[in-house]
Amino acid sequence: MTVTGARVTGSALDRVDGPEKVTGRARYAYEHRPRDVAYAVPVQAAIARGEVVDVDVDAVLQWPGVIAAMWHGNAPRLAPSAAAELAVLQSRQVAYRGQYVAVVVAETYEQACEAARLLRVQYEERPHDVALRVDHPGMYRPDHVNPDYPTDSSLGDPEAALASAAVVVDATYATPAEHHNPMEPHAAVAVWEEGGLTVHDSTQGASGLRATIAPLFGMPPDRVRIVSPYVGGGFGSKGKAHPHVVLAALAAKQVGRPVKLAVTRQQMFAVTGYRTPTVQRVRLGADGDGRLVAITHEAFEQTSTISEFAEQTTVATRMMYAAPHRHTSHRLVRLDVPTPTWMRAPGEAPGMFALESAMDELAVACGVDPVELRVRNDPERDPESGLPFSSRNLVACLREGARRFGWHERDPRPGIRRRGRVLVGTGVASSTYPAYRVASRASARAEPDGRFTVRIAAADIGTGARTVLTQLAADALAVPPERVRVEVGDSALPKASTAGGSMGTASWGTAVVRACEALMDELARHGGAVPPPGLSAEADTAQEVRGQRKLARHAYGAQFAEVGVDVDTGEVRVLRLLGVFAAGRILNPKTARSQFIGGMTMGMSMALLEESVLDREFGDYLNHDLAQYHLATCADVRDIEAAWVEEDDPDLNPMGSKGIGEIGIVGTAAAIASAVHHATGVRVRDLPIRLDKLVG
């Protein structure tokens, strides 16, 4: 396909699922109501480590409406699985506080809640260890980091280069655990019918979830169906299978009825993943003009005792800036905590906070403008792999952003601008995110009535995938988008990759375009007429994706922040936020802008508000609700804008696009932290930047 002359792609088409969403007709997972449904409410471990000795199931079974109560002692056995988090009720062991230890099923939600509340669980408690620290004796080197990057990387002799560098920045940064908190809590409605299982789940990947769940119940994948047409946000927390899905299916199987299970907001803090806290040491060595000679970036993170998730925190540092001497590493410690997972830009978001903060510190140390410093260190090729970039327009983003933001009038001196009782400062940071693409399948069908149906087990978790795939299909089929219906969110559709890694549009879009092209060929063979039963074609992009040229493919961006810091209270408010991105071709400027701004908003929230507070005594995340875990509100987001530079990159995919779902969160926190430094002279190296770090 050539996108030249395309009519719909690139236009600001309204979301095709808008009418369903604004009228309340869009049904999310928990809103499916099979006949004779029962309600399951899980019970979570009240200890951080130990064993479940007994659960007084008999007592609750006497209560009105209670149908079943399950724990390890009476639960059906699942097939063994490598995914230890999914082996729900398969062991007496408690690996973290909040792990599921039982489930109650009752006729009504109220009855199930009350029975779960009063279910007596006896534990044998053992001492726990939940505190992440760099000198933990259990720190180890994982075999690789997510998804399959080398754990460490080295080039040249960074120690020697640092020792002789004219200017050295050596700083340690910390980011807290953070929880995704999509607005729709995780939920599953499980129905067993004719030996098969259907689960209405809130998931980012119906195909992947099916492949994970089916073997647990000893079934081939085609006996399991995952349905998830609408997903109320995910941000990574709905990327992998979580134990509630298994628990719902187990419960439904046990009681012989459909079962609904909603994970509560509080429960989500233990059982649906989170971003690992990190401690990161960054060392930059440069000459007097700020030209880097050495970069080292070491990250320390946590995982659980039952499953390893190693975030790729320092991976972006491997290609951001030129320097002959380099080193990056990741170390992990297994603690008695829940297993972390992907959260929007896993790796890049915390990693770039550290690297970009250090770059700002270097700019100050060298007396070089922070925009100029980044321009000066822009590499020709990927500095570690030596691969050419498919396209790299970081410098254009920095320049364009500086122009729009009015950066050139900036006085670099910190702590000198006041508006009334507010200190004002500005900061900049780079953004980046890889342009991944993986194999997917899709089908396209010409209906006899002149309409077209495109099917793919993709997920629209709010990204606008349904809309953009409609645009792509319309152009590939050379029809207006009103005549195209795109079906997503169902594992019965052609197998597709998970909505993650900002690779949805690249992966699914390729499959949709190829399926539509194949259909056009079929139509041509039929003389352009659709035969009475309709006409279908399919595509599988495995070969195309496998055959793509080896290049360094990344999107880039530059974020500019202006903050005000109250001199009396230390309250920080972001007055302006501008992101300029280079992410290939923008396929829908309306939904793309929303994606960028949404990511930047989450980045602002990360910078100023978000922290999951670990309770060392009890081992759980203490602030486990939306009153205590602060997300940005409407009032926190003032003047925020996203823009992009033209980028023509033929080495990506048929659309020429790079993923845009995650890059918006990358660099935001560093830009804000640098702006806070510029405003106050105080460098905050541990997020979030709350008033207690600034008041005095």
Added chain:
Amino acid sequence: MNGEANTIRGDAAAPAPITSDLRLSVNKDVHPITVDTRETLLDTLRERLDLTGSKKGCDHGQCGACTVLVDGRRVKSCLTLTVTVDDREITTIEGLAGGDSPHPLQEAFIEYDAFQCGYCTPGQLCSAVGMLAEAQDGWPSAVSEGDGPVVLDEEEIRERMSGNLCRCGAYPNIVEAIRRVAP
């Protein structure tokens, strides 16, 4: 609400549910219904009346996704016990449109892309309708200055809509959509 501590007692046996027969008026339809006193309006709407447009985001009044209108005022249906509103008129997202034509806010939300995943959207819309009525009545907000009539500029809308969280970060578009519809 007497300030005394209430703690879990060692209940020997769970008492049976206590129910109440009501006539619930939702979107001008009257529903005769028997409810458990423990049912929240949100759960009654979603689980009993199949009005699933109102969303459960936190179940503790901390996110706003469950916002509905009770006698025209916006409230959190997750903190409202159904037994307490049998003599009220309830309006949900399903009742916002007038007949076949959408509410102007619904159209503006689509036009200005004021949502992404859509889960907070019904609550945002009901909240916006209630908020416009409050402003019309001259109610101030935390950012209002002076005693004059309310002028719904961006700052006012942002503050007044802060009880509705949106994790996708559609706030600027929500504000713009409301501003376009506000008088």
Added chain:
Amino acid sequence: MRPFGYQRAASTRAAVEAVGAGDGAVFLGGGTNLVDLMRLGVATPHTLVDVTRIAPATIEETAGGGLLVGGGVRNGELAAHPLVRRRYPVLSQAVLAGASGQIRNMATVGGNLLQRTRCSYFQDVTKPCNKRQPGSGCPAREGDHRNLAIIGHSESCVATQPSDMAVALAALGATVHVEGPGGPRAVPMPGLHRLPGDQPQRDTVLGPGDLITAVELPPLPLAARSRYRKVRDRASFSFAVVSVAAALEVAGGVVRDCRIALGAVAHVPWRAETAEAALRGAEATEAEFTRAAELELAGARPLPGNAYKVPLARNLLVRVLTDLAEAP
């Protein structure tokens, strides 16, 4: 939630008797805190006595220029009332600084005063808490107490009282009218809430069956020059980290009179009587305000994780008073 009975009281007297009997019945107002606590398992009442249809919901002028605010008045209506805004701006501002529009439409004046602490440990029934379960311990002292009390706390409890409105009412010296099993009585603010001591389970001086029927705002001309300022982690919809309610009367550069209360620093809305005394007759200057604030906070005993609240409260107090003094 445990199953509970629900009744609508026919009269104040009937409501008081129903709850005063002490068999697990509690009053239900707006429900914004009670229903929340019931779902958490923190509150497990046997019966809810809905008082929203009988609690006075009017705001009336009293002789002498005060206001009588019915206990059933919703927060949103209180904040919007023209006389409240004109005579007691601090009260309107405090209410508007709290919660969200939806919650203000539900919450009643009586219920707002009686809302319980937002301490994480209190809200988690799987953990000890002396307030929830007397004698079980207070993990907050060693654990997370970033937003807990710096003054007036005890070994057994470091919780804070979360109401913004209560801070304004404490500054204004409002009177809380209570109908109880023993008849009506009046409780002056501050004085409704109590310090935790060794009975942190008791938030207030009220007993079972005591129903707040009204809050009386005294005639207080200086309150026309008053304001509430709330510091919080995010820009809206969150509890205070520290707040200040203050009214100030200045003549010829000298403080004639003032009313000051601090929020989110103690188990009670903290009336700053020491600062008030230090300021009456003092010059209305930033230096004097600072001196008064430091005197008031001399008794603060912060924990390691909330020491920042002391300079924060000082700065905020100085700023609010300075702004009031400089206001046209």
